[in-house]
Amino acid sequence: xxxxxxxxxxxxxxxxxxxxxxxxxxxxxxxxxxxxxxxxxxxxxxxxxxxxxxxxxxxxxxxxxxxxxxxxxxxxxxxxxxxxxxxxxxxxxxxxxxxxxxxxxxxxxxxxxxxxxxxxxxxxxxxxxxxxxxxxxxxxxxxxxxxxxxxxxxxxxxxxxxxxxxxxxxxxxxxxxxxxxxxxxxxxxxxxxxxxxxxxxxxxxxxxxxxxxxxxxxxxxxxxxxxxxxxxxxxxxxxxxxxxxxxxxxxxxxxxxxxxxxxxxxxxxxxxxxxxxxxxxxxxxxxxxxxxxxxxxxxxxxxxxxxxxxxxxxxxxxxxxxxxxxxxxxxxxxxxxxxxxxxxxxxxxx
Numbered sequence: 001x002x003x004x005x006x007x008x009x010x011x012x013x014x015x016x017x018x019x020x021x022x023x024x025x026x027x028x029x030x031x032x033x034x035x036x037x038x039x040x041x042x043x044x045x046x047x048x049x050x051x052x053x054x055x056x057x058x059x060x061x062x063x064x065x066x067x068x069x070x071x072x073x074x075x076x077x078x079x080x081x082x083x084x085x086x087x088x089x090x091x092x093x094x095x096x097x098x099x100x101x102x103x104x105x106x107x108x109x110x111x112x113x114x115x116x117x118x119x120x121x122x123x124x125x126x127x128x129x130x131x132x133x134x135x136x137x138x139x140x141x142x143x144x145x146x147x148x149x150x151x152x153x154x155x156x157x158x159x160x161x162x163x164x165x166x167x168x169x170x171x172x173x174x175x176x177x178x179x180x181x182x183x184x185x186x187x188x189x190x191x192x193x194x195x196x197x198x199x200x201x202x203x204x205x206x207x208x209x210x211x212x213x214x215x216x217x218x219x220x221x222x223x224x225x226x227x228x229x230x231x232x233x234x235x236x237x238x239x240x241x242x243x244x245x246x247x248x249x250x251x252x253x254x255x256x257x258x259x260x261x262x263x264x265x266x267x268x269x270x271x272x273x274x275x276x277x278x279x280x281x282x283x284x285x286x287x288x289x290x291x292x293x294x295x296x297x298x299x300x301x302x303x304x305x306x307x308x309x310x311x312x313x314x315x316x317x318x319x320x321x322x323x324x325x326x327x328x329x330x331x332x333x334x335x336x337x338x339x340x341x342x343x344x345x346x347x348x349x350x
Contacts, residue, residue: 023343030339033332040329044150051107051143054087059100068105088113107131109140111147111300123308123315133317135308141318145325147300152329155216156281160274163220167227168263168270174228175235175266176258182232189225197222205293215294219284226277227270234266272344275337279330286326302326 013021025031049056054067060077067087074081078095087093087102096102109115109130115138118124122138132141170189174182201218208214238244239262247257288294289303297304302322309319 020343024339027339027342030335030342033335033339037329037332037336040149040332041153044146044153047111047143047146047150048105050105051109051111051140051146052105053108053110053113055102055104058087058096058102060096061099107140107142109143111144112139112298113143114138115140123312123318125315126317132321133315135305135318136312136315141305141321144300144305145302145321148302148305149325149329151212151295151300152282152285152302155212155285156278159216159219159223159281160277162216163223164227164270164274164277166220166224168231168266170224171228171231172235172258172263172266175232176239176254176262178236178239189228192222193225195222201288201293205288210293210295212295212299215285215288219281219288223277223281223284226280227273230269230273231266234269235262238262238265268344272337272341275333275340279333279337282326282329282333 043050048068052068056066056068058065058067065072065076067085072085073079074083074085074092077085077092078099079085079092085092087096093102115124115130115134118134118138122134123136124130124134124138126133130140130142132145134140135144170185174185200221204218210218235258244257244261247261285294286301286303286306289301290306291303292307294303295301302325305318305322306326309315309322312318
């Protein structure tokens with residue numbers, strides 16, 4: 001069945017695309033890096049099912065509840081207040097177990113759960129309750145790493161997609177029309193890229209409260225130029241080809257020539273840069289969080305763990321954990337990028 005599904009999917013692809021996929025699969029380092037990255041991303045998307053201080057499923061007085069997906073109040077389980085239920089509260093937990101049962105995830109802590117029952121001052125060393133220890137506020141490091149990976153990867157994906165669209169559009173306009181439009185935009189890009197990004201980020205962060213979307217917009221101001229020069233060069237090279245001149249002679253509109261004839265060739269050159277842009281976005285977010293210019297403390301941030309590792313040298317498990325996580329994640333993206341680059345290199349795939 002899987003063979004038929006594979007043949008149905010790949011059978012509709014062009015021979016060139018099939019050759020590139022085959023070349024990428026032959027690069028074992030890149031292929032397995034992609035598999036591991038997808039597995040890590042999938043696990044991070046399921047963070048609530050793996051690490052949560054709320055039960056996955058709960059039975060109370062012959063009724064089933066799903067606290068991980070639906071918020072219930074304290075009154076629903078025999079409490080006294082109409083506030084969200086705290087399933088770690090001894091009274092509420094005992095009342096539920098006397099009238100039913102609770103099934104918690106593998107790690108009974110969320111990224112913001114503070115363990116008030118620690119036997120030692122925080123940060124606590126790894127133990128059977130906290131596999132990688134806790135941070136300086138008593139929060140489980142495994143939980144913060146899981147949620148932090150999801151936040152960083154999703155942030156990087158959104159930033160990469162939006163910035164790539166803007167960069168491809170500007171580069172296409174520059175390369176296709178050329179002339180004064182190209183000169184004006186090129187001078188603007190030179191001025192824009194020479195601006196001190198860190199100082200601007202400090203000023204903007206002091207004016208606006210950093211959130212996921214505000215920080216995304218701030219970084220988007222400087223990341224959209226990554227692909228502009230590549231697309232511009234490809235359009236400058238392709239716009240004088242015979243098929244483009246023939247399309248102009250037939251009266252085809254500029255938009256159709258750009259979209260149907262030149263852009264597919266330029267996309268090939270830009271796809272190879274996407275994994276590297278992803279890694280750059282993750283590093284940027286981590287660096288801003290480390291410097292205190294990024295997301296607030298209520299967000300699960302990998303950069304915050306980097307800062308805690310620096311500030312708590314007596315707790316080496318924090319620094320070692322975040323070093324392994326970040327280095328592994330960035331290495332996987334670099335290997336994937338190298339594999340994609342080689343797969344699109346016609347000289348290596350003859």
